[in-house]
Amino acid sequence: DYLTALRRIGLNRISIGMQTANANELQLFRRRHDNDAVARAVSAARAGGFDNLNLDLIYGFPHQTLQTWETTLQQALLLKPEHVSLYALGLEEGTAMKSWVERGRLPEPDDDLAADMYELASDLLAKAGYAQYEISNWARPGFECQHNLQYWHNDDYVGVGPGAHGFAGGVRYSTILSPQRYIKALTDVSETGDSYPYPLTPATVESVVMDRAGEITDTLIMGLRLTHEGIPRAQFSQRFGIDLVDLHRPIIERFVGNGLLIVDDERVRLT
Numbered sequence: 114d115y116l117t118a119l120r121r122i123g124l125n126r127i128s129i130g131m132q133t134a135n136a137n138e139l140q141l142f143r144r145r146h147d148n149d150a151v152a153r154a155v156s157a158a159r160a161g162g163f164d165n166l167n168l169d170l171i172y173g174f175p176h177q178t179l180q181t182w183e184t185t186l187q188q189a190l191l192l193k194p195e196h197v198s199l200y201a202l203g204l205e206e207g208t209a210m211k212s213w214v215e216r217g218r219l220p221e222p223d224d225d226l227a228a229d230m231y232e233l234a235s236d237l238l239a240k241a242g243y244a245q246y247e248i249s250n251w252a253r254p255g256f257e258c259q260h261n262l263q264y265w266h267n268d269d270y271v272g273v274g275p276g277a278h279g280f281a282g283g284v285r286y287s288t289i290l291s292p293q294r295y296i297k298a299l300t301d302v303s304e305t306g307d308s309y310p311y312p313l314t315p316a317t318v319e320s321v322v323m324d325r326a327g328e329i330t331d332t333l334i335m336g337l338r339l340t341h342e343g344i345p346r347a348q349f350s351q352r353f354g355i356d357l358v359d360l361h362r363p364i365i366e367r368f369v370g371n372g373l374l375i376v377d378d379e380r381v382r383l384t
Contacts, residue, residue, distance in 0.1 A: 116161025126258070127158050128167040128198070134188035135181045141174070143209070148188060155192045165256055167196035172234070173227030174202040174210075175219040182230045186237050195256035199234055199249055201227050248338045265339055267332040271312060281312040283328075286320040329353055329360070343375075343382025357381055 116127075133139055134148045151168075158166055168189050172182055189197060202222055204211040213219040235245065243251035247265060250258065263270045264280075272279030275295040277288045289295040295316045302315040313320055323331070332352070336344035349357045358365055358376060365381065368374040375382050 114161060116157055116163065120162040125163070126165040126167065127163050128169060128196075129154050129158075129194075131168045131185075131189060132171045133177075133181070134185040135177075138174070138177060138181060141176065141210075142171075152192060155194070165196070166192075166194045167198055167258065168192065168194045169198045169200065171200050171202055172230040173222050173224075175214070175222060177226075177230075179226070179229060179233060183233060183237070186234055190237070190241050196250070196252045196258060197238060197243060199231070199251070201231070201249075245340055246342070247340060262339075265335045267328065267335050275316075279312055280323075283323050284312060284320050285323060286313060286317050288314070288316045289318050325353070333357075333361075337381075337383055340383065343380040345380050346378070 129151060130144075131148075131151045132142060132144060134151075136147060139147065155166060170185060170189060202210075204214060204222070210219065214221055238245070238251045243253060245251045246257050247261065250261065252258070260270065267280075269281040270279055271281050272286070272288060275288060275292045276290040279286055289298060298316040299314065302309075307315065309315060309317070332349065333344065336342075344357060346357055353360075358381065365374060365376060369376055372384055375384055
C-alpha cells in the first residue's frame with residue numbers, strides 16, 4: 114500500500130486540500146474531488162498509519178456565504194484532523210479567477226464577510242479543542258506543523274523537488290517548476306560532474322543571498338504571524354546582536370499605543 118510505504122520510510126504528516134465541502138464552490142475552483150473523496154483520503158491515510166493530518170480550507174471567495182463556510186468547517190471537524198489551515202482567498206496574477214473578477218464574471222471578494230468568516234472559524238475551532246498558534250493555523254496540542262514553525266522562525270529549511278522554495282546558508286532559492294525539466298537538470302549534472310555551492314543545485318532557477326537587513330525584516334514579518342509566541346526578544350538579540358525593541362523603538366511604541374502590539378520582557382507579538 115502506497116501510504117503505508119510512505120509512513121514506513123519516515124513521512125509522518127499528510128496535508129489534504131479539502132478547500133470546501135460545497136460542490137458548487139469546488140467547481141468554481143475547478144477541483145475534481147468532492148467531499149466524499151476527502152473523507153476517503155482521510156480514511157486511507159489513517160489506515161496507512163498516519164496520525165497527523167491537516168486539512169486546508171479556503172474562505173472569502175466570490176459567492177461563498179457564512180452558511181456554506183460554517184458547513185465546510187463542520188464537515189472538516191467531523192473528519193477529526195489534528196491540524197487545520199484556513200487561507201483567505203488571494204487573487205493571483207495569471208489565474209482564471211482573477212481574470213473572471215476583472216471582467217465582471219465574478220464579484221470582488223468581500224473583505225468584511227471574510228473577516229466574519231475568520232471569527233466564526235476561530236470560535237468553532239476553539240470549541241472543538243483546536244488552539245490557534247499562527248494567523249492561518251490551528252492545531253490540537255502537540256500537532257503544530259514543525260516545518261511551518263521553521264519557516265515562521267526564519268530558520269533554515271531545504272526545498273527539494275520541482276517548484277520548491279528553500280532558505281539555507283543565508284540563501285533564498287527556488288527550483289524548476291516542470292518535473293521533467295527538473296529531472297533532466299539533475300540527470301545532466303550527474304553526467305558532467307559539475308558541483309554547486311550549498312544549497313544550490315542545477316535545478317535552481319532563482320537565488321538571493323540575504324543580507325542582515327533583509328533577514329531582520331523577514332524575521333519580523335514571519336515571526337509576528339505566530340499569535341502567541343510572536344518574536345522572542347532573547348532569540349532575536351542572540352541572532353542579530355541587538356534587542357528588537359531598541360532597534361525599532363519608535364514604531365513599536367506607536368503600534369503599542371494603537372493597540373496593535375503587545376510587548377513584554379520576553380516577546381513582541383500582535384494583539
